[in-house]
Amino acid sequence: MGERRHTRRRRTKVLVSILLAALIGCAGGENDAAAADTPRKPTVYLTFDDGPSPVTDRVLAILREEEVKATFFVVGAQAEKYPERLRQIAEQGHAIGNHSYNHKYEELYGDFKSFAAQVVRTNQILQKKANVTTRLVRAPGGTFGNFDSVYFNALQAAGYIVFDWHVDSGDAKRLNVPAKEIAANVLNAKLLPEMIVLLHDGGSHKETAAALPQIIKHYKKHGYQFAVLSDKVKPHTFRLAPTLKWKRAKPSPEQAVAWLGGKNAALPKQAAGTQPQPPNEPAQPTEPAQPTEPAQPEPAEASTNITLREWVTDTGGSVSWDPNQGIVFAFVQGFELHLIPQSTQVEVIDPDGAARILNVQLTWQNGVVKLPADALDQLLAPSAG
Numbered sequence: 001m002g003e004r005r006h007t008r009r010r011r012t013k014v015l016v017s018i019l020l021a022a023l024i025g026c027a028g029g030e031n032d033a034a035a036a037d038t039p040r041k042p043t044v045y046l047t048f049d050d051g052p053s054p055v056t057d058r059v060l061a062i063l064r065e066e067e068v069k070a071t072f073f074v075v076g077a078q079a080e081k082y083p084e085r086l087r088q089i090a091e092q093g094h095a096i097g098n099h100s101y102n103h104k105y106e107e108l109y110g111d112f113k114s115f116a117a118q119v120v121r122t123n124q125i126l127q128k129k130a131n132v133t134t135r136l137v138r139a140p141g142g143t144f145g146n147f148d149s150v151y152f153n154a155l156q157a158a159g160y161i162v163f164d165w166h167v168d169s170g171d172a173k174r175l176n177v178p179a180k181e182i183a184a185n186v187l188n189a190k191l192l193p194e195m196i197v198l199l200h201d202g203g204s205h206k207e208t209a210a211a212l213p214q215i216i217k218h219y220k221k222h223g224y225q226f227a228v229l230s231d232k233v234k235p236h237t238f239r240l241a242p243t244l245k246w247k248r249a250k251p252s253p254e255q256a257v258a259w260l261g262g263k264n265a266a267l268p269k270q271a272a273g274t275q276p277q278p279p280n281e282p283a284q285p286t287e288p289a290q291p292t293e294p295a296q297p298e299p300a301e302a303s304t305n306i307t308l309r310e311w312v313t314d315t316g317g318s319v320s321w322d323p324n325q326g327i328v329f330a331f332v333q334g335f336e337l338h339l340i341p342q343s344t345q346v347e348v349i350d351p352d353g354a355a356r357i358l359n360v361q362l363t364w365q366n367g368v369v370k371l372p373a374d375a376l377d378q379l380l381a382p383s384a385g
């Protein structure tokens with residue numbers, strides 16, 4: 001995609017700061033965006049992929065003994081084979097997510113249609129065998145190099161939430177990685193305020209179960225609470241890879257969503273009105289467009305919204321659209337921003353190359369991206385490291 005980042009220009013930077021200050025000032029000085037992130041107890045999300053299997057029994061026993069909850073990303077075919085174990089996971093208060101039907105990379109990433117069919121099929125199995133409805137998805141092998149914007153966008157539009165991980169226990173690096181090595185991988189990982197740990201409970205992962213008590217004690221010792229993934233947890237996915245491991249056709253966004261069962265297909269069907277704001281409501285105007293006011297339902301007093309293009313070009317940056325990747329690129333002050341249409345996630349690549357994903361109240365309408373003025377400093381803040 002052409003140049004990765006623009007040369008930094010000090011003068012622009014100063015100008016931008018002034019401009020930003022002015023913009024933020026216009027927003028009514030509401031600078032309490034940071035207040036939402038007030039520190040709370042550090043939290044770890046243990047995740048187990050590829051089960052259920054006989055190893056799940058041991059994992060469940062340890063979790064019960066240690067009184068911690070975890071998230072199981074199950075494979076549909078395994079759930080069909082071991083429905084009783086699937087039910088036990090749910091009954092013991094753990095979360096269940098979708099990890100495809102057969103875990104075969106070539107099928108899942110050879111084309112989106114098969115991926116979608118496997119997600120749908122697995123969710124039907126979870127519903128039927130354990131009365132579980134889930135919106136959680138973990139990509140077999142992780143999203144990096146496997147997912148493109150079609151995957152991310154369609155899953156989001158259908159109401160799914162994708163989670164990668166922060167810490168890989170390394171228990172699937174090869175067959176029979178010893179428990180000692182698995183535990184060491186986790187214990188040596190940098191501690192984050194919120195961290196998702198990748199583990200496995202497939203049939204070949206006895207060693208993971210053996211390492212589990214030590215892993216749990218490690219986090220307890222460091223004051224962590226254990227929680228399950230849900231739609232309340234800040235999503236975490238890897239950045240989009242510049243090149244994919246796969247060659248495949250690109251369906252239209254509409255087609256991709258349809259294969260997943262349509263918009264919001266993953267959302268619980270009942271009581272649609274109880275949630276104040278469905279997280280995945282993209283700004284699709286359904287009524288004939290009103291002449292002046294955008295048909296945006298309710299960004300409360302959204303008068304502080306500014307358009308991305310205006311902001312970027314005003315600050316000497318540039319915006320471009322990559323039709324192949326389906327991404328909007330913006331280059332500002334040495335920062336590179338990636339925006340996926342209809343998504344509220346922005347990938348930010350710092351001048352020093354560090355990448356992070358931020359959730360910003362973006363609105364997408366008729367090819368125009370708007371964002372709250374007070375999101376700007378958040379986007380261009382140096383990464384926490």
Ligand SMILES: [Zn+2]
Pocket residue numbers: 049050099103140141
């Ligand atoms: Zn897996």
